[in-house]
Amino acid sequence: MFFEVKNLRKWFGGVKAVDGVSLSVNQGEICSVIGPNGAGKTTLFNLITGFIRPDSGEVIFLDEDVTGKSPKLITERGIARSFQIVNIFPRLTVYENIMVAVLAQQIPETRRPAVSWEPETAGSRNRSSHAAQASIVG
Numbered sequence: 367m368f369f370e371v372k373n374l375r376k377w378f379g380g381v382k383a384v385d386g387v388s389l390s391v392n393q394g395e396i397c398s399v400i401g402p403n404g405a406g407k408t409t410l411f412n413l414i415t416g417f418i419r420p421d422s423g424e425v426i427f428l429d430e431d432v433t434g435k436s437p438k439l440i441t442e443r444g445i446a447r448s449f450q451i452v453n454i455f456p457r458l459t460v461y462e463n464i465m466v467a468v469l470a471q472q473i474p475e476t477r478r479p480a481v482s483w484e485p486e487t488a489g490s491r492n493r494s495s496h497a498a499q500a501s502i503v504g
């Protein structure tokens with residue numbers, strides 16, 4: 367199995383934020399986690415990406431148990447996340463911001479996603495070399 371969550375649980379005191387969640391995703395499959403405010407979506411992603419540790423359960427990626435591992439290790443294994451509120455390095459250029467994310471993945475080349483960037487073809491009003499703080503985010 368490509369990616370699997372087994373019976374994951376995280377309670378905050380009496381709040382059962384994630385209570386026995388299991389799911390599996392095949393390679394190439396696109397899935398969504400949906401639910402109302404407070405359903406536990408962000409908590410689930412925080413558990414998967416190592417921002418918080420589960421009370422119990424497992425997160426398995428490419429047959430490796432990454433449950434409760436650090437965000438650094440989990441990122442190196444190839445799991446990435448984005449945030450609802452975008453954080454950038456405002457004084458780096460747009461291009462440099464993207465490269466930070468790519469270079470942060472110090473994983474073997476064979477496991478890296480293909481990344482290509484052709485600033486000169488990125489549109490008639492090329493903004494890749496502008497400071498990111500001057501760019502529209504969203």
Ligand SMILES: Nc1ncnc2c1ncn2[C@@H]1O[C@H](COP(=O)(O)OP(=O)(O)OP(=O)(O)O)[C@@H](O)[C@H]1O
Binds near residue numbers: 378
């Ligand atoms: N660090 C925390 N400490 C205590 N309670 C928390 C913590 N993080 C989340 N919760 C609670 O866990 C529950 C799930 O919250 P979570 O943010 O995961 O929901 P969500 O599905 O992402 O909601 P939204 O759609 O509003 O983003 C909520 O009741 C929330 O108040």
Ligand SMILES: [Mg+2]
Binds near residue numbers: 407408409
């Ligand atoms: Mg959320």
